[in-house]
Amino acid sequence: MIDLYSRLIRHSGNQNLFRVIEMSVAAIVNERPFHIQAEGPRGTGKTTIMRAARALLPPITRIKDCLYNCHPAVPHCPAHRNLSQEAIAALGVEQVPRPFLEISQAAKLGTVVGSIDLAKLTSPADQLAALLPGTIPQAHRGIIFIDEINRLADTAPELADVLLDVMGTRPGRVQIEEPGLPVAELPVAVSIWAASNPDEDPGPLRRIRKQLSDRFDVAVTMGRPDNFRTVAAILAGQTYETQETEVLSTANLPLSGRLEDIEVSQEVRELLGKIYLEFGLESLRSITAMETAACLTAMLDGRTVAGITDLAQIAPLVLAHRVSPDDLVAIQSYLYKMLYGQDSMVARKKTPPSLKERLFPANFWAAVITRAAALINKRGGLPGKTGKGAAGEQETARIVDPLNTTIVAPPKPAVPLARLPDEQLVTRSRKPHG
Missing domain, CATH: 3.40.50.300 (P-loop containing nucleotide triphosphate hydrolases)
Known part of the structure; x- marks a missing residue:
């Protein structure tokens, strides 16, 4: 596995x-x-x-044969929660x-939560009315x-x-x-x-x-x-x-780290409080989840302190199903400003990218143009451009950057179909009679 x-x-x-x-x-x-x-x-x-x-x-260590997976130090099920540590030691523990x-x-409520243990209830030797824990317990x-x-x-x-x-x-x-x-x-x-x-x-x-x-x-x-x-x-x-x-x-x-050892500063907690109030978050669970997720991020990265950088990293995962897209962008921008300052060059670089930047990264078209030009030149240049230039050298293909090219709109704006004359909706050519 x-x-x-x-x-x-x-x-x-x-x-x-x-x-x-x-x-x-x-x-x-x-x-x-x-x-x-x-x-x-x-x-x-x-x-x-x-x-x-x-x-x-x-694996986990539990009280032996406990269907509820009772931790030996803190038993919680009806059969073990009132036992002393001496009694638990006598029962023994196991790793599972x-x-x-x-x-x-297709699950039913009884199978998920729990129901009467029919095996014990119908046992011919020792009939006993007892509960059988469901999937969740x-x-x-x-x-x-x-x-x-x-x-x-x-x-x-x-x-x-x-x-x-x-x-x-x-x-x-x-x-x-x-x-x-x-x-x-x-x-x-x-x-x-x-x-x-x-x-x-x-x-x-x-x-x-x-x-x-x-x-x-x-x-x-x-x-x-x-x-x-x-x-x-x-x-x-x-x-x-x-x-x-x-x-x-x-x-x-690093799954064996101790979550309780991850430090969260008062500054981070106050920032979470400001986000909750200033952006009108409905549930306190949202900022609780942000704090926990930031701590887990720090722990998995091998750090002992969770900071604003962690909050900015996990904010989309915690908030995307809780707030509108506009509010999510605003919260992310707010976090980046807290990190880098509103007027700093770094802040402008770190703000959430625009749609064009997400679809076409800064080096996207440069890579496409370089690759296309190389392929065209390798195959002998552009069609109809097989001669030499004025300096007697073989001409190479030049491809314009579409993001830096001015596009001239057509002289007439598009007309909605509903406003077109009938004769322009469908055209056909007449075949000559032969």
Whole structure:
């Protein structure tokens, strides 16, 4: 499984998902749930990457045979939470794989939360009315993955309500209720990972269930590969190392760092407070998620202090599903001004790029022109330009830069179809009679 995750191809369209997965794993290792969502067109690898990431999860130590994964130092389940450390030592402990469970579209409330243990209830030797924990309690200290969560939120609102409780606080909580048995309320520390196709029915999660969307600390928008070699490498099932692709070494991931050791200055916290108030953010979860994500970024980079640079880096991931695009750009600009100063040259270079700059980087057309001219000259120059110049040297192709070329508009503006004369809408030529 480790080999599978290591061999997955990274490119500009999915690199943010790899990053937030590693952030979430680092958080849950520190007993801190960190919920992530990946949105994007079908077939871009969201589910494949998330499922393969279970290879990053280190094992856990639990009380022996505990279905709730009770930590020996802080037991929480009904069977163990009142036991002394001596009694827990007598039961023994064991190391097991960290849970990575899934909730399917066909899941029922009882299988997700918990229900009566029918095996014990119908045992001929010792009939006992007892609870059987569902997927969420059994995933304590691990991960739950939900594919197409936008559909689940639309078709199973009762499950969405459960997720609201699980993701609303840290740790979250579930409540198991069965007739004839006392109500069992359990704390659960579990990270929710989800994937969705917002361009298909029923649409983006934030439009279906805004409260649930807000529970996700970060949301990543997946994109397609932008390099044909990347696509070829994906088809071949191999790694391909270029500037566009990067191979991860799972052994070098600093997932064992201590999140509590990452320092957040008072200046950063006051800045988060200003962003919350000045930009009218609806939920305090947004700035809480920004602080946590900044700390995780610093930890994964091997640093002990989270600063404004980290906030600027993670702001789009934390806020894109919570605020409008205009507000997101304004917040990013605000952070860059805090970093570099409003009037500094660096600030102007660091402000979010325009659409033209994103589509055509500064060296894009220069590279295209240089390459095209080289190919044309290699093939003998431009058509009809095979002679020599005035100096007796072979002429070389010259290609203008389209970004620095003045385009003259046509003398007459375009006319809407509705205002065209009928005879200009359709034309045809008459064939001569023969």
